[in-house]
Amino acid sequence: MGDPSKFSDLGLFYVFHSALLLMIMAELFINLYTYQKSTGKEKINKKDKGTKWMLMFNFYICIYISFYMVGNNIPAGFRNLKLPAIFSYFGVVLLLAGIVIRLWAVLTLKRAFTLSVQTAATQHLITTGIYRNVRNPAYTGSICSLLGTVICLRNVIALFIVLVLSLVCYSARIYVEEKALIEHFGEEFIDYEKHTYRLLPFVW
Template sequence: MKIAVLMFLVLYAVERLLETFWKREKVAGEIQIPYSLPLIIAVYVSLYLVVFYGWFRLDEQSFRRPIVMTGTILVITSVIGRNWAIKTLGVFHSIHIEIRNKHDLIQSGPYQYVRNPYYLSNIIEAIGLALMVGSRLALYISVLVYVPVLVHRMLLEEKSLSQKFGASFVKYEQQVPRIIPRLFHAKERSEF
């Protein structure tokens, strides 16, 4: 089972690199807050290295199959969610905080349920990776470092979108929660 987890982690790392840096058709735009991408990458790479360290420390006797399977399901769910968000954004997707020329305010696909499905998927992924290798250190880094960095970037991105779209974005904020989907389409405003 330990080798299967390693194979998954290596294949997933390749998938994540391709997904992140694959050249897609896009519309020209202006990158805002340029420090945010290197910061996210540095924290994510650190997290992934800790995940690999966690894998090396795994021993077959202490291997908890239900936790590994839960982590694997979370990571696969994150891939589906992130790729749904990327596909929905289409030419407006960017790994930077970037407002594209003729940018549309996307409110379909996963964006009708949460304003930040890409970031939600990244949070799910980080927790899943930590669970896959049973690493408390990776879980702590996910929750105490990676998630706050993602939330910081999310807030910066929403500020840029608010400046671009004005009242349309304010209305969208009032109707759609930031990151935690509503289970029962309640009308009250939700910050997260």
């Protein structure tokens, strides 16, 4: 993790690790921001089905794989399957963009944002700001950051693994979450689905 030889120049090495630290700090902030003590005054319907822990596992395992696949314990044939050096710069931009998108999404929802899939009687459907066109921008941000991390390190095999893991895990989470939102909001959410995208505008 602290090996500058993995990067084309020392400046990029420090920028990448600063961005990585910023991503971890952002996740800590989100955990603290969304923490709420139960007051017993409002009924919370929890329908998470373990997806909170699945996303946490995906987050840490993707970062681990990104670094592990460029380590000396990996056979050189796999370790040296690399993207061109220029991709490291693109990776940093994607990593930072992901942090901004995720924080923007969380702060737009304010207290309505939770790490678990759950609904409450007083909950309102947010369709403004970053949620105007994308239904799950917080997940878009997370995926961008994870892909940015692995692209910075440039290993092709790690990129494939991170991409597949993230798509599988976040697709499962979105399925569970949107099912819960349909049950809670009914036609309001179904209508919202018709003119928005799940993760990426004009793609999906």
